[in-house]
Amino acid sequence: MSDADIRPADIKPADAKPTATPRADVIHDIGYRHYDGPRLGRSYATRSLFVLGLRGSFGLGRSIKSKILPMGMLAVMCVPAVIIVAVAVYTKMGQLPLEYPRYLSNLQFVIAVFIASQAPVALSRDLRFMTLPLYFSRPLTSRDYVRAKFAAMFSAMFILTALPMLIMWIGSMLASMSFSYNLEHLGYGLVAAACYALVYSGIGLVISSLTPRRGFGVAAIIGLLLISEAVSGIVYGVLTVKGHHSGAHWAMLINPGGLVDSTVTWMFNLRHQGFVGVPSTFGAYVFIAEILVLALASYGLLVRRYRKI
Amino acid sequence: MSVIITDNLTKRFPRVTALDRLTVDVQPGVVGLVGANGAGKSTLIKILLGLAPATEGSARVLGLDVATEGDAIRERVGYMPEHDCLPPDVSATEFVVHMARMSGLPAAAARERTADTLRHVGLYEERYRPIGGYSTGMKQRVKLAQALVHDPQLVLLDEPTNGLDPVGRDDMLALIRRVHSDFGISVLVTSHLLGELERTCDHVVVIDGGKLLRSSSTAEFTQATQSLAVEVTDRQSDPSFDADAAMRDRLTAAGLSVTADGSRVLLVEIKGDETYDLIRDAVADLGLGLVRMEQRRHHISEVFSYDAASAADATEEAPAHV
Numbered sequence: 139m140s141d142a143d144i145r146p147a148d149i150k151p152a153d154a155k156p157t158a159t160p161r162a163d164v165i166h167d168i169g170y171r172h173y174d175g176p177r178l179g180r181s182y183a184t185r186s187l188f189v190l191g192l193r194g195s196f197g198l199g200r201s202i203k204s205k206i207l208p209m210g211m212l213a214v215m216c217v218p219a220v221i222i223v224a225v226a227v228y229t230k231m232g233q234l235p236l237e238y239p240r241y242l243s244n245l246q247f248v249i250a251v252f253i254a255s256q257a258p259v260a261l262s263r264d265l266r267f268m269t270l271p272l273y274f275s276r277p278l279t280s281r282d283y284v285r286a287k288f289a290a291m292f293s294a295m296f297i298l299t300a301l302p303m304l305i306m307w308i309g310s311m312l313a314s315m316s317f318s319y320n321l322e323h324l325g326y327g328l329v330a331a332a333c334y335a336l337v338y339s340g341i342g343l344v345i346s347s348l349t350p351r352r353g354f355g356v357a358a359i360i361g362l363l364l365i366s367e368a369v370s371g372i373v374y375g376v377l378t379v380k381g382h383h384s385g386a387h388w389a390m391l392i393n394p395g396g397l398v399d400s401t402v403t404w405m406f407n408l409r410h411q412g413f414v415g416v417p418s419t420f421g422a423y424v425f426i427a428e429i430l431v432l433a434l435a436s437y438g439l440l441v442r443r444y445r446k447i
Numbered sequence: 448m449s450v451i452i453t454d455n456l457t458k459r460f461p462r463v464t465a466l467d468r469l470t471v472d473v474q475p476g477v478v479g480l481v482g483a484n485g486a487g488k489s490t491l492i493k494i495l496l497g498l499a500p501a502t503e504g505s506a507r508v509l510g511l512d513v514a515t516e517g518d519a520i521r522e523r524v525g526y527m528p529e530h531d532c533l534p535p536d537v538s539a540t541e542f543v544v545h546m547a548r549m550s551g552l553p554a555a556a557a558r559e560r561t562a563d564t565l566r567h568v569g570l571y572e573e574r575y576r577p578i579g580g581y582s583t584g585m586k587q588r589v590k591l592a593q594a595l596v597h598d599p600q601l602v603l604l605d606e607p608t609n610g611l612d613p614v615g616r617d618d619m620l621a622l623i624r625r626v627h628s629d630f631g632i633s634v635l636v637t638s639h640l641l642g643e644l645e646r647t648c649d650h651v652v653v654i655d656g657g658k659l660l661r662s663s664s665t666a667e668f669t670q671a672t673q674s675l676a677v678e679v680t681d682r683q684s685d686p687s688f689d690a691d692a693a694m695r696d697r698l699t700a701a702g703l704s705v706t707a708d709g710s711r712v713l714l715v716e717i718k719g720d721e722t723y724d725l726i727r728d729a730v731a732d733l734g735l736g737l738v739r740m741e742q743r744r745h746h747i748s749e750v751f752s753y754d755a756a757s758a759a760d761a762t763e764e765a766p767a768h769v
Contacts, residue, residue, distance in 0.1 A: 169629065170563075170567060170629050170630040170631075171563065172598050172631070173552070173556065173560055173597065173598035175553070175556045176551075176553060176556075177522060177550070177551040177552065177597070178551040178552070179522070179551045180518070180551070182548075182551055182553075183548065183549045183551055186545075186548040186549065187549065190545065201536070263534055267531070267532065267533060267534045267535070268528075268530055268531060269532050269533070269534060271526070271532060272526070272528070272532055272546060272549075272593060273549055274498060275496050275498070275521060275525075275526035275528075276521055276522075276546075276549050276550050276551075276597075277518050277521050277522045277550070277551060278549055279518075
């Protein structure tokens, strides 16, 4: 509308007489109004779904009850870091008592519980309540849906794993520890966090996409992670007893947590602990390849799973 | 402009042919798609949304090709599925806002449109409560609202009256009528109940076994056969007086064809507006009471039962034009 159009009604000349003002207490039925504002399309919808998924992973925007577990897990991840920092500062240590990536390997169980509880939340609701046709009758495609959900789960996992290490790093800086050493090792830790997030999100989402029942999803994910860890431990033990000390590390292949841990330990030449480690340089490359294959395969399987609705 | 055009549209699954050379041309308005369960209604909707490829033939929605321009179609079309699709633990407002954003509306516009749309479908204070506690009628309204929230040019409603009681059915049908008359949005509504579509739709397309049975306007179906059902009381002062016979003689004398339908109802052919006046005057002159005078149309179903038989004879039908 140009200026000229609105002038007669909205802008009164100075000498106009006060006309009868409309009564203020009238309810106007404005009827149906068409929407002619912007339509932001697929990428915007995908981003919205990502933000919703990320918030949902921590129970934000959901009921109080849904906040308890993810927020609890986040607290459990962070509290030891705060304690470590406090002890290190109090006893005036020159260095943190724990490597950054090592912190995550010690708390693998917490990461597993988080993914087991939150991956089904991301997918099972839409399956169970059959909301998917509503998404896919909009510009959003099934591939966009998978991308948004995967990215949201990955980001949630990354926040969960990176936050405690960030606390440790801030603590080390407050205690005036070596800046360059801590920054470098925080970097190692963040690489480890990204690997955990990638592998665990992929496995968790693929399993939860198979069942509309959240309970089954939770049980299947936690079961898979625990059993694979136990089996790889047993295989490692048997091989070590038989004398295959370095070859025994191949057992890490069937244990997602051990896989990431071993790979990161080798990559940054960190101190070994427990049965973590790579069998050989070749083995290390195999481990890296498996991490990538796990991530890509789970993405591919999800895309496949949602292609038909 | 045609809203939906299909040309020899065919969809074959390994075991069954869901759509068999379907050719229709749907104009703006409320269009009913009728067929028994498994007639191919839902398959047609999926193809029209660009979600499933056709085996053969082509289709255009709002002038856009379903095979190549699915994105653009889905931006301009709303869809209400037949089955339950609402999460019970969120409120109608939260849910519809989310769906509006999935359609590409910015957050502020999504909230505003949601409030408007929920009001238009008749959900007020309850929209802030979790959907789990809603009645079936309210849930159907939420499903309709999410299909309308992005102000589409066409909505595809799959069995919107499913599971509703008679009153709920009437409300939903009136609402669907308003979607076109007040909102200016074209509607394709499926049902397996002909009676419903008769009241609601401008046009009806009937498919059976994936084949087009008939496609024409509702008025065309029923116009030729309009009649008035008239029922009068006896004279209280003179119970022996045969009021029905007197009415019949009176109206026949005025040149109207009158048939009795067995009970006390007379079916009077409508010749125009003056028919109503004639009946009123006849009742007044004879000193009778008028119990009812209502338009009675032949039901579409009768037309179809006849139609199905004749269609079976003439399988090679010209492309139907709604």
